[in-house]
Amino acid sequence: MPDVVREGVFFLKGKDFDNAGAASSEIKAVLEQMGVDRSIIRRAAIASFEAEMNVIIYTPAGILRYKIAPDYINVVFDDVGPGIEDVDLAMKEGYSTAPDFIRDMGFGSGMGLPNIKKNADELKISSQPGVGTNLEFIIHIKKINEAPGNS
Amino acid sequence: MTLNEIKEITEAEVLTNNSDMNIQIDRGCSSDLMSDVLAFSRPGSLLITGLTNETVVRSSEFANMKAILFVRGKKPNTKTIALAEEKKIPILATKLSMFEACGRLYIKGLGSDN
Numbered sequence: 001m002p003d004v005v006r007e008g009v010f011f012l013k014g015k016d017f018d019n020a021g022a023a024s025s026e027i028k029a030v031l032e033q034m035g036v037d038r039s040i041i042r043r044a045a046i047a048s049f050e051a052e053m054n055v056i057i058y059t060p061a062g063i064l065r066y067k068i069a070p071d072y073i074n075v076v077f078d079d080v081g082p083g084i085e086d087v088d089l090a091m092k093e094g095y096s097t098a099p100d101f102i103r104d105m106g107f108g109s110g111m112g113l114p115n116i117k118k119n120a121d122e123l124k125i126s127s128q129p130g131v132g133t134n135l136e137f138i139i140h141i142k143k144i145n146e147a148p149g150n151s
Numbered sequence: 152m153t154l155n156e157i158k159e160i161t162e163a164e165v166l167t168n169n170s171d172m173n174i175q176i177d178r179g180c181s182s183d184l185m186s187d188v189l190a191f192s193r194p195g196s197l198l199i200t201g202l203t204n205e206t207v208v209r210s211s212e213f214a215n216m217k218a219i220l221f222v223r224g225k226k227p228n229t230k231t232i233a234l235a236e237e238k239k240i241p242i243l244a245t246k247l248s249m250f251e252a253c254g255r256l257y258i259k260g261l262g263s264d265n
Contacts, residue, residue, distance in 0.1 A: 018230070021209035025238075028213065038194070038215070045213035046189050053206070106185035106202045106210070115190045 003069050006030050010064040012055045012079075017105070020056045023064045024048035027075065030068055036141055043119040044073045044139050050112045051135055055079045057102050059132070073139045083129035091117065091125075152176060152261060154218055154241060157197060160259050161252045163220060163245040166232055170241035176217050178262040181253050185210040192216065193264040199252055203227035208234045208242075216240065222249045 008030075010023035028045040048066075055062035055077055062079030084090050091113050098108025117123050120137035127133040155172040158165060165172070180192040181199040185206055188198060194215035200207060203225045211219055219235065221227065224246040227235075235242045245252055257263075 017204070017206065020206060021212070024213060025209070042194060042213070042215055049209065049213045050189060105204055105206055106183060106188075106200075107206070109184055109186045111186040111190050115186070118190070 004067045005034070005069060007065070007067045012052060012062045012064055012077075014056060014058075014060040014062075016056060020053055021049055023066075024052050027066050027068070027073070031073070034068070040073075040139060040141055044075075047116045047119040047137055047139070048075050050116050051075070051077050051137070053107055054112055054135075057098065057107065058082070062132075069141075071141050073141065075137055077133070077135045079132050081130060081132045083131055083133055084125070084127040085129050087125050087127055152256075152259065154197075154243075156259070157218070157220065157256065157261070158243055160255050161220060161243070161245040161247055163243040166221075166227070166242040166244055167236050167240075169236070170218075172241070174217060174241075176261070178264045179253065179256055180216070180264040181249055183249075188214050188216070191264075196264045197256075197261065199249060199256075201225055201249060203231060205231045205234055207231070208238060208240060211235075211240050212238045218243065220245060220252060222247055222252050 024045055027048050031041045059079040065076045067074045089095055093114045094110040096108050096110035102108035121140050122138040124136045154174050176197045178196045180196040182188050183202050188210050192214050195217055197218050198211050198216040199220045201223050203221055218241040221244040
């Protein structure tokens with residue numbers, strides 16, 4: 001049996017808010033089909049959506065790649081800029097460089113990266129200003145088809 | 152309480168087709184900040200908000216909100232309603248302010264999501 005049971009790639013276009021969340025929705029649907037614990041699905045969906053929104057809000061374009069195995073979810077985001085000047089500062093709750101129109105949409109309050117960290121078991125961010133950002137998170141799936149529902 | 156009771160209490164109209172008005176909802180979460188909904192809400196809540204864009208439906212989908220109540224007489228566009236129908240998240244709309252809507256629901260027994 002192969003390790004990875006499902007993988008996918010999404011192209012994310014900057015400012016394409018009509019499709020914001022489509023990739024995370026697919027990840028959520030796959031996890032639901034697999035019968036993963038609902039609390040784990042919620043953590044994965046929220047972390048993925050926050051990262052997806054970051055690419056769409058702040059960058060011209062990016063790629064989301066996900067792999068789902070029986071015991072883990074791995075999601076990788078690579079974008080083409082503008083990069084994060086100070087990753088440690090960006091991880092602080094409330095720090096944001098979002099323009100007003102993003103705040104009008106209910107985002108950009110400086111909660112995105114901290115919320116990804118809160119929901120993920122492992123998070124790696126590397127960024128080069130002017131070049132782009134790589135963000136990768138892993139969430140462990142402890143039990144499949146055995147965990148109690150937690151909706 | 153049921154979604155139908157929420158509709159009656161807030162004098163709301165139902166904007167989505169084929170909504171199950173008998174679903175049980177026991178707590179509410181009110182915010183215009185979707186970042187906060189994603190960070191602090193509890194699954195299974197009613198989302199009460201004045202924002203009407205599609206990311207409200209997406210945030211509700213990922214945070215497992217059972218239904219959405221738009222306040223202050225705001226109406227979403229057809230794409231937002233279509234996405235909510237696809238995701239089976241009922242949308243209600245009331246002319247009440249957020250404060251009034253929350254107050255009425257709280258008095259009638261809808262709990263906090265804290």
